[in-house]
Amino acid sequence: MAKVPVHNGSLGGEQYVSGLEGLHQAFSVALGQPVYAPIDVSSKQLKILDSGCNTGKWLLDLASISAPVNHQYVGTDVWTEVFPGSLPSNFCFYEQDITKLWPESWKGSFDLVHQRTVLVNARKLPIRDVIIRMTDLLRPGGWIQLMEGDFAPVQQNGPAMQEFLELGKWFFDEAGPGSDMGPRLAGELSSIGLQDVQETTVLVSNGPDMSHPFSMDQLNTLEQRLRQELADIGGSIRYRVVWGRK
Numbered sequence: 001m002a003k004v005p006v007h008n009g010s011l012g013g014e015q016y017v018s019g020l021e022g023l024h025q026a027f028s029v030a031l032g033q034p035v036y037a038p039i040d041v042s043s044k045q046l047k048i049l050d051s052g053c054n055t056g057k058w059l060l061d062l063a064s065i066s067a068p069v070n071h072q073y074v075g076t077d078v079w080t081e082v083f084p085g086s087l088p089s090n091f092c093f094y095e096q097d098i099t100k101l102w103p104e105s106w107k108g109s110f111d112l113v114h115q116r117t118v119l120v121n122a123r124k125l126p127i128r129d130v131i132i133r134m135t136d137l138l139r140p141g142g143w144i145q146l147m148e149g150d151f152a153p154v155q156q157n158g159p160a161m162q163e164f165l166e167l168g169k170w171f172f173d174e175a176g177p178g179s180d181m182g183p184r185l186a187g188e189l190s191s192i193g194l195q196d197v198q199e200t201t202v203l204v205s206n207g208p209d210m211s212h213p214f215s216m217d218q219l220n221t222l223e224q225r226l227r228q229e230l231a232d233i234g235g236s237i238r239y240r241v242v243w244g245r246k
C-alpha cells in the first residue's frame with residue numbers, strides 16, 4: 001500500500017493510524033494467521049522482527065497466539081510516535097528506516113523477520129538490496145516473510161475499486177519499486193539464495209481511507225464512489241505473501 005501523505009496531507013496522523021488499524025484487521029481476517037513460514041511459534045522462545053510495524057499490531061497478534069511462550073519481539077518503523085506505550089519487557093521498538101543499514105549487532109540474530117506493505121518506501125533503492133539487508137538479520141535457518149500488493153485486476157471489483165488499484169499501481173511505478181513488486185518477491189528471495197521459497201496469494205477486502213493526487217476530479221469523488229461501491233458489492237485487493245529460509 002502506498003504511504004499517502006501522513007504528516008502534511010489531507011489525512012491526519014490519527015486518521016492514518018485508524019485507517020491502518022482497519023487495514024490490519026482486514027489483513028488478519030484474510031490471512032487467518034500471522035505467520036505462513038513453517039516455523040513453530042508455540043514451543044521454544046524465538047527472536048522476531050516486524051519491520052515497518054506501525055502500532056505493533058502484528059507482533060501483538062503473534063504474541064496472543066504464541067502465549068504462553070514469550071518470544072523476544074522487536075518492532076521497527078520510521079514513525080515512532082505510534083509505537084505502543086507500556087508493554088511487557090519482551091517487546092522492544094526502535095526507529096529504523098528500511099533504506100538505512102541495520103544495527104551490526106542484530107545481524108544473524110533473528111529467527112523470523114516479517115515485513116508487510118512497507119517495501120514501496122524503499123523508493124529508488126532496489127528492493128533486492130533492502131531484502132538482502134533484512135535477510136542478513138536472520139540466523140542460519142531463520143525465516144523471512146514478506147507481504148506486498150499485487151495490482152492485477154480482481155474480476156469481481158467494481159469500477160471505483162479498480163480505479164483505486166490503478167491509482168496504487170501508478171504510485172508504485174512512480175515511487176520506484178514498481179507495481180510488479182509483489183509478484184517479483186518470490187523470485188527475489190530465490191535469487192539471493194534463500195531456501196524453500198513459497199508464495200501464496202490472498203484477497204484482502206479493503207476500503208482504506210486514503211487519497212492521492214491522481215486527478216482532482218477522481219480524487220474528489222473516489223472516496224464516496226468507493227464507499228458506495230464497497231457497501232453495494234464489496235471490493236478486494238490481491239496480495240502476495242512469500243516466505244523463505246536462510
Ligand SMILES: C[S@@+](CC[C@H](N)C(=O)[O-])C[C@H]1O[C@@H](n2cnc3c(N)ncnc32)[C@H](O)[C@@H]1O
Nearest residue numbers: 001024052054077078079097098116117118121
Ligand atoms: C502501510 S503501513 C504497514 C504497517 C504494518 N506493516 C501493517 O502491515 O499493518 C507502512 C508502514 O511503513 C512505515 N514506513 C514508511 N517508510 C518507512 C521506511 N523508510 N522504513 C521503515 N518503515 C517505513 C510507515 O510508517 C508505516 O508504519
